[in-house]
Amino acid sequence: MAVTIKDVAKLANVAPSTVSRVIANNPRISEKTKRRVREAMEELGYHPNYNARSLANRSTQTLGVVMPSSADKVFQNPFFPEVLRGISTKAHENEFTLYMSTGSKEEEILDAVKGMVHGRRVDGIVLLYSRIDDSIMKFLKEEQFPFTVIGKPFKYPDEVTHVDNDNFRAAKDVTEHLIERGHERVAFVGGQLDLVVTVDRLSGYEKALREANLTYRDEYIVHVEFLKEGGHEAVMELCSLEEPPTALVVADDLMALGIMSKLDEIGLSVPDDISIISFNNVMLAEYASPPLTSVDINIFQLGYQAVTCLLEKIEDAESSNKRVCVPHKLVERWSVKTL
Amino acid sequence: MAVTIKDVAKLANVAPSTVSRVIANNPRISEKTKRRVREAMEELGYHPNYNARSLANRSTQTLGVVMPSSADKVFQNPFFPEVLRGISTKAHENEFTLYMSTGSKEEEILDAVKGMVHGRRVDGIVLLYSRIDDSIMKFLKEEQFPFTVIGKPFKYPDEVTHVDNDNFRAAKDVTEHLIERGHERVAFVGGQLDLVVTVDRLSGYEKALREANLTYRDEYIVHVEFLKEGGHEAVMELCSLEEPPTALVVADDLMALGIMSKLDEIGLSVPDDISIISFNNVMLAEYASPPLTSVDINIFQLGYQAVTCLLEKIEDAESSNKRVCVPHKLVERWSVKTL
DNA sequence: TTTAAAAGTGGAATCGTTTACAATAAGAAA
DNA sequence: TTTCTTATTGTAAACGATTCCACTTTTAAA
Structure with missing residues (x-):
C-alpha cells in the first residue's frame, strides 16, 4: 500500500500529528524536527492523500x-x-x-x-x-x-x-464605428437568443442606430444557431433584401467566418461589397481572409x-x-x- | 453540517452499514428496509460524500x-x-x-x-x-x-x-489523391516536429512520393509552429521557390486556414493557383473559403x-x-x- | 530557588464511508 | 423438538489525514 503519514511518523520517531504539522509548516514545530520529518518523507517517497485530507479538512482545493x-x-x-x-x-x-x-x-x-x-x-x-x-x-x-x-x-x-x-457598450461602439465610416444600412447577426451576451449586444446595436437616427428595421436583425445551414440562410435573406445592408455586426468571430464563407460563395467580397465587425477576437480572426476587425474582449x-x-x-x-x-x-x- | 449516513440510519432505525448497503443496492438487504432507508434519505435530502467514499474505497471514479x-x-x-x-x-x-x-x-x-x-x-x-x-x-x-x-x-x-x-496511411492516401489529380510538385507543411502525429504524416507523404517516383525535395518540407508569423514565412519560402508546389499537404486544418490567409494576401487563389488538403476536418474546415478538403480522423x-x-x-x-x-x-x- | 509562561509534542477523536466478521431470526430438514 | 441453513442486520475496524486538548520541557520572571 501507499506510504502514509504514520509510516513517516514511525521512521522519524514522532507522532502522526507532528508529521501533519510539518506538512502544514506549522510554526510550532521546531526546525530540527521539521528537518527530520522531511527527510523521512523524502526517504519513503511520501505524498499526502488528498481524499483523506479533504475529508478531515472539509475543503477540496x-x-x-x-x-x-x-x-x-x-x-x-x-x-x-x-x-x-x-x-x-x-x-x-x-x-x-x-x-x-x-x-x-x-x-x-x-x-x-x-x-x-x-x-x-x-x-x-x-x-x-x-x-x-x-x-x-x-x-x-x-x-x-x-x-x-x-x-x-x-x-x-x-x-x-x-x-x-460591457457588451452593450461594445456593440454600441462597433456600430458607431461603422456609422462613422459612412454605413447607414448596418445589420446585426446574433447567436443563440437565450445567451445573455446576445441580447446585450443586440441592444447596444439598437441604441447606436437610434442615437444616429437611422431607421431600425426588423429585417436587419438575424439570429444564427451557428450551424452552417442556419448561417447560410440568414446571409441569403439579408442579401436578397431590396436594400441589403452594407455592413454587418456579427456577435461572434466564428459566425463571421461562416458568413464570409457564404458571402464568398455567392460572389460578394469583404470588405468591398460588405463590411463586417465581429466579437471576441479569437486567434482565428487574424487568420480569416480578410483578417477580421473584431472586438477583443480579453x-x-x-x-x-x-x-x-x-x-x-x-x-x-x-x-x-x-x-x-x-x-x-x-x-x-x-x-x-x-x- | 451536511446530513450523513448516520443521520439516515438513525431516522430509518437501522445501522449505518445497512444504509451503505442500500446505497450500493446490495441484494442482501430486504426490499422492505431498502424502501424505508430510501425514504429516510429522501426526507433528509441525503447525498453521499465522495471524499469519504473514495477514501474507504480506494477508488475515485x-x-x-x-x-x-x-x-x-x-x-x-x-x-x-x-x-x-x-x-x-x-x-x-x-x-x-x-x-x-x-x-x-x-x-x-x-x-x-x-x-x-x-x-x-x-x-x-x-x-x-x-x-x-x-x-x-x-x-x-x-x-x-x-x-x-x-x-x-x-x-x-x-x-x-x-x-x-493510421496517420501514415492517411497522409499517404491524400498525397496519392493529389498525385492522381495530376500534381507532381506537392509540398508538405507540418506542425511541431516533436508531435508524433507530425512525423507519421510526414513519412506517409514521403512514401507516396517515392512510390510515385516523384523527386523528393527538402525545400518542399516545411514546419510551422502554427503561429501566424511562422506560417507566413513558410508560405513565402515555398512560393518563392523556382519551382513552387502546385499542391500542399497540410497537417492541420487550422494551419491550412493560416496558410490560405497568407496566400490570399499575396494574391494566390485556392484551388486555382494551389491546391490544399489538410487533416482533422474540424468544423472550421467547412467554413473556410473555399471549404477545405480534409481528412476526417473521427x-x-x-x-x-x-x-x-x-x-x-x-x-x-x-x-x-x-x-x-x-x-x-x-x-x-x-x-x-x-x- | 520557585513559579509562570511559552515552546514543542503526543494522544485521541473526528471527518463520512465501506466492509469483514459476527450475531440474530426465521425457515427447513431431521 | 433439535439442528442446520439461509436471510438479514449490526458492530467495529479500517481508509489517511487534521486538530483540539493535554502534557512535558524550557525559558523567563520573580
Missing part, C-alpha cells in the same frame, strides 16, 4: 468548471480554451485544481453539477456562460453554493457575482477574474456579490471599408 | 485529462473540445467524472499530474497528445499508473495502450475509445496493452483542383 452542453456547437468555440487558460492560471496560482463537468443534455449537466456540490467534490464553481433562465444557475443560487458566472446573469444580476464585458481576463472572485467567495461566504467588468477594445483589421 | 500546455497554440485547436466530447461521453456512460490538469509550462503540468496520481485523485489518466520524449508519459509509465494515450507513443508503442489513426471516437481502453485498464491492471486504430476518411470539398 478544487474548483468546478461548468461548460455549455458539448452537443452544442458553441462548445467548439475557441473562446473556451482561452477562458480555461485564464481560469487555470489563477487556480494554479492559488494551488487549486480543476474539476470539469460536461454532458450533452442540459439535464445531464445539472446532474453533474448536483453531484459536484452535494458530493462535496469542489469548493466552488465557475459557470462559463450565462443563459436566460438557466437551471444550473438557479440550482447553485438556491443551494447558496459559492459560484461565479462569466457573462451577465439575466435575472438578479446583483445577487450573483459575475465577470463580464477572454483570458474573464477567466482569471472569475476565479479571483470565486476564491474570495470561498474564503468568505458572506462577502458581498460583485460585478467585475473586463474592458474591451476594438482591433481593426481588414474587414471594414469606409464608404 | 474520476479520470484525469491531460491537455497540452495552455501556453501552446495547439491548445486552441478545436480538436480538443471535440476529443473532450468523446471522452466525457464514455466517462459519463460509466459514471466516471473528469479531472483536468492544465499548466503553461511542461514542468507545471508534470507536477499537476504527479499530484493527481500520488494524491490519489484519479483512477486513471488520458493523455491527449503524444510527443517525442514526453516526460509525463515517462512518469506515468514508471509509476505503472493506468493511462492511455491519444496518438502513437514514440517509444515503446507496444508497451502503452493508445488509440490513434476525433470523437479517439476520445471515446481512449476512455474505453482506460476503463479496461483500471478494471484489470494486468490486461495487456492495446492499440486501437480509428479509421479516417477523406472529405472532399473545394480546395483541390485537378490539373
Whole structure:
C-alpha cells in the first residue's frame, strides 16, 4: 500500500500529528524536527492523500468548471480554451485544481453539477456562460453554493457575482464605428437568443442606430444557431433584401467566418461589397481572409477574474456579490471599408 | 453540517452499514428496509460524500485529462473540445467524472499530474497528445499508473495502450489523391516536429512520393509552429521557390486556414493557383473559403475509445496493452483542383 | 530557588464511508 | 423438538489525514 503519514511518523520517531504539522509548516514545530520529518518523507517517497485530507479538512482545493452542453456547437468555440487558460492560471496560482463537468443534455449537466456540490467534490464553481433562465444557475443560487458566472446573469444580476464585458457598450461602439465610416444600412447577426451576451449586444446595436437616427428595421436583425445551414440562410435573406445592408455586426468571430464563407460563395467580397465587425477576437480572426476587425474582449481576463472572485467567495461566504467588468477594445483589421 | 449516513440510519432505525448497503443496492438487504432507508434519505435530502467514499474505497471514479500546455497554440485547436466530447461521453456512460490538469509550462503540468496520481485523485489518466520524449508519459509509465494515450507513443508503442489513426496511411492516401489529380510538385507543411502525429504524416507523404517516383525535395518540407508569423514565412519560402508546389499537404486544418490567409494576401487563389488538403476536418474546415478538403480522423471516437481502453485498464491492471486504430476518411470539398 | 509562561509534542477523536466478521431470526430438514 | 441453513442486520475496524486538548520541557520572571 501507499506510504502514509504514520509510516513517516514511525521512521522519524514522532507522532502522526507532528508529521501533519510539518506538512502544514506549522510554526510550532521546531526546525530540527521539521528537518527530520522531511527527510523521512523524502526517504519513503511520501505524498499526502488528498481524499483523506479533504475529508478531515472539509475543503477540496478544487474548483468546478461548468461548460455549455458539448452537443452544442458553441462548445467548439475557441473562446473556451482561452477562458480555461485564464481560469487555470489563477487556480494554479492559488494551488487549486480543476474539476470539469460536461454532458450533452442540459439535464445531464445539472446532474453533474448536483453531484459536484452535494458530493462535496469542489469548493466552488465557475459557470462559463450565462443563459436566460438557466437551471444550473438557479440550482447553485438556491443551494447558496459559492459560484461565479462569466457573462451577465439575466435575472438578479446583483445577487450573483459575475465577470463580464460591457457588451452593450461594445456593440454600441462597433456600430458607431461603422456609422462613422459612412454605413447607414448596418445589420446585426446574433447567436443563440437565450445567451445573455446576445441580447446585450443586440441592444447596444439598437441604441447606436437610434442615437444616429437611422431607421431600425426588423429585417436587419438575424439570429444564427451557428450551424452552417442556419448561417447560410440568414446571409441569403439579408442579401436578397431590396436594400441589403452594407455592413454587418456579427456577435461572434466564428459566425463571421461562416458568413464570409457564404458571402464568398455567392460572389460578394469583404470588405468591398460588405463590411463586417465581429466579437471576441479569437486567434482565428487574424487568420480569416480578410483578417477580421473584431472586438477583443480579453477572454483570458474573464477567466482569471472569475476565479479571483470565486476564491474570495470561498474564503468568505458572506462577502458581498460583485460585478467585475473586463474592458474591451476594438482591433481593426481588414474587414471594414469606409464608404 | 451536511446530513450523513448516520443521520439516515438513525431516522430509518437501522445501522449505518445497512444504509451503505442500500446505497450500493446490495441484494442482501430486504426490499422492505431498502424502501424505508430510501425514504429516510429522501426526507433528509441525503447525498453521499465522495471524499469519504473514495477514501474507504480506494477508488475515485474520476479520470484525469491531460491537455497540452495552455501556453501552446495547439491548445486552441478545436480538436480538443471535440476529443473532450468523446471522452466525457464514455466517462459519463460509466459514471466516471473528469479531472483536468492544465499548466503553461511542461514542468507545471508534470507536477499537476504527479499530484493527481500520488494524491490519489484519479483512477486513471488520458493523455491527449503524444510527443517525442514526453516526460509525463515517462512518469506515468514508471509509476505503472493506468493511462492511455491519444496518438502513437514514440517509444515503446507496444508497451502503452493508445488509440490513434493510421496517420501514415492517411497522409499517404491524400498525397496519392493529389498525385492522381495530376500534381507532381506537392509540398508538405507540418506542425511541431516533436508531435508524433507530425512525423507519421510526414513519412506517409514521403512514401507516396517515392512510390510515385516523384523527386523528393527538402525545400518542399516545411514546419510551422502554427503561429501566424511562422506560417507566413513558410508560405513565402515555398512560393518563392523556382519551382513552387502546385499542391500542399497540410497537417492541420487550422494551419491550412493560416496558410490560405497568407496566400490570399499575396494574391494566390485556392484551388486555382494551389491546391490544399489538410487533416482533422474540424468544423472550421467547412467554413473556410473555399471549404477545405480534409481528412476526417473521427476525433470523437479517439476520445471515446481512449476512455474505453482506460476503463479496461483500471478494471484489470494486468490486461495487456492495446492499440486501437480509428479509421479516417477523406472529405472532399473545394480546395483541390485537378490539373 | 520557585513559579509562570511559552515552546514543542503526543494522544485521541473526528471527518463520512465501506466492509469483514459476527450475531440474530426465521425457515427447513431431521 | 433439535439442528442446520439461509436471510438479514449490526458492530467495529479500517481508509489517511487534521486538530483540539493535554502534557512535558524550557525559558523567563520573580
